[in-house]
Amino acid sequence: MDEEHTFEVVVGVDGSPQSLLALEWAVTEARLRHGQLRVVTGWQFPAVAAGMESLPWEFDAFQRVAQRIQARALKEVSCDGVAVSSEIHQGPAAAVLLTASKDADLLVVGSRGHGGFTNLLLGSVSSQIAHHAPCPVLIIRPKHPARAAI
Template sequence: MGGDGGFRVLAGVDGSAPSRLALEWAVTEARLRHGQVRVVTAWEFPPVTVGTEGLVRDPDVFPQTARRLQNEALKRVDSEGLTVTGEVVQGNAAAMLLRAAENADLLVLGSRGLGGFTGLLLGSVSTQVIHHSPCPVLVVRTRSRTGDE
């Protein structure tokens, strides 16, 4: 349990359906344990290869988009009566979540984010976090009616 007496739940949010579900779960868990929620959204500049340098005209679009995705997710959950803080950080999502998890009692994240391989059960971020987290991890998976994610 957190050193300040409150249970600290960390939620990783990237705007995907599984991350929004993870945030809902994190808020519910914090409410049950009389705790607080810290939401972390990480962003990175996309890799640039020869010939693509001019495609990104406004580098501020990345942190702005991350902030917008986080704000939209926060608006969708009922966090009344809870302390919920949000943070948008630049860096690799797994690395940023692992760093933030050092001060958490539980880390909640979605099984799949906005990355490329949709058929996988776990994404690269959730896989890395599961193996290296300093606190317990809950990976939330969505269910679809067709069986596909």
């Protein structure tokens, strides 16, 4: 890494507990590398809203929810000592994060977000990112208590 390059960490935040863990890890990594952090949230219209994309109040409502999610996450995780920028984009989460990480040095996501298949070990977004990211990826899984031997 040359002297002029600032290490950039992109982190996906959707308000889930795993994305908050990912944000904590991303802040720590950016701090350790004297880098900067980009907090990215993607949103899309639910399938039942197909054809309603032109209604401006719908767009504004989804945008405001995404803004609140990001604000709450940044309030819960201390980002002291790290340059932080935030972005909200309309589109599928994986596509938004892959685009945002195009020039990043690291992409951090939680293993499970607010998707529909809660029993999967790895969510569809983190799986897509692991396979298609243009940079190294860190997928954060929550710690589970050790099971007692039977």
